[in-house]
Amino acid sequence: MTRSDDARTADEGFTLVEMLVAMGLFIMLMSMIMLMVTSASRATQDTRQFTNINEQARLAVERLTRELRQASEIRAVSLPATAGGDVTLTFGVDFNGNGVIDDVAADP
Secondary structure: OOHHHHHHHHOOOOOHHHHHHHHHHHHHHHHHHHHHHHHHHHHHHHHHHHHHHHHHHHHHHHHHHHHHHHEEEEEEEEOOOOOOOOOEEEEEEOOOOOOOOOOOOOOO
């Protein structure tokens, strides 16, 4: 072996096949990482929406409870004619404390 053969073998670099294999492995790895990131992002978004819905339901129940406790009269009850209809309950509340139950009361 001559000195020129040793220098040439140490300076050959990558072959095209090695480069394609490395790129393929890199693309597969990045695809799996991106899939995990997007699924974690979706799970976070679903959790936020679920928490928001629960908070809105809790606030609605608290408001309904407050208004029912302050009610001084029940004006009307309407039951549905069908099984899928809405049940309505109309009650009067003196929110401003003036002794008069207003027909249209602003949200306190």
